[in-house]
Amino acid sequence: DAGVIQSPRHEVTEMGQEVTLRCKPISGHDYLFWYRQTMMRGLELLIYFNNNVPIDDSGMPEDRFSAKMPNASFSTLKIQPSEPRDSAVYFCASSQLAGGMPFFGPGTRLTVL
């Protein structure tokens, strides 16, 4: 298994543009997590899915952020419109069981100018 796959690895965009981050979880993992990592706040859970259904999105910072999981092998995190303060590394992670340790993807480094 290739592990959790994320794309793109790096994204540079201008303020106001729409950004879409993509994730493919490990096959057979029923849980998918989106995290944001910054120097100031460390790793923050934004949202997680169980069997493609969003369970807890209380970490999503505001309405500009949205996430979807149309099927078991694909999820997106969208920011519209993007702002400079959204600059961070965004990690997708998946786990097999409820409460199972998350396996992280390589991350997407987002820079909003």
Added chain:
Amino acid sequence: GENVEQHPSTLSVQEGDSAVIKCTYSDSASNYFPWYKQELGKRPQLIIDIRSNVGEKKDQRIAVTLNKTAKHFSLHITETQPEDSAVYFCAARIDNQFYFGTGTSLTVIP
């Protein structure tokens, strides 16, 4: 939710010395505590974990201790090597969710 605090935020040690990173948590219902290592530009990877019914766990040069009464747990790295340089994250699990500390940047000086 759970609140996990991690100290220190940065740590420098001489090669061969020991390094200790400490975390505290707020909710006594937390029952699983993994530690992740994140090398520069890479993903966090699990290095060791401990469950709430265990006080200590060791894997070669890495050990983790848990004090449930005081609600703190620590990572111990002995005989540090330059390749141990990385950011280390602790985490606590409660209600099937993980809450992470803010990380410790460890530098091992050759």
